[in-house]
Amino acid sequence: MRITIPVAKVLAALLAEPGVERYGLDLMRMTGLPSGTLYPVLHRLRAAGWLAADWEAIDPVAAGRPARRYYRLTAVGVAQARRALADLRAAIPDGRPSWGGAEPTGAPAW
Template sequence: MRMTIPVARVLSALLADPEAPRYGLDLMRLTDLPSGTLYPVLHRLRAAGWLAAEWEDIDPVAAGRPARRYYRLTGDGVRAARLALAELRALAPEGRPSRGGAEPTGAPAW
């Protein structure tokens, strides 16, 4: 998986609460990424086996909105994402503020 800033932002957002299912608009808000950047990242993460996705089971008419597709890191995805973000932080240039802690709390400020 090529670690780009958008990928790092998505992984950080998902790792903030790995058990919480997230949908596209939720991830767009958490990462500050537009849909044209977010959805290709989600597709790449799914193709790599890091991300699972499933449609919610609702009646769109009764709910008054379309069904959402929820994304969640797989077990392998959680491990790989933590390792990839730790390696990325280790490569950060001197003087760049550290986010500290073992668990990311949200999208990095990169």
């Protein structure tokens, strides 16, 4: 998988708490990515087997909102994400990639 800056942001956000399920808006806030960038990244990660996704089990009428789709890294995804971000850090001269702005909220410190 090609690790672009948006992919790295999503992986870093998910690795901040690997056992926690996140929904799209939550990930958009954590990464600063717009939905048009985030959802294709999530789709690529799912296709690669790095990410699992499940719909929230609610009654949308009773809840007053649509069901959310929750995403979490698979065991393979956790290992691959850690490796990919470590490789990315190793490729950057000072070990700190430039995100083009603030680091994702909730993401681990580089």
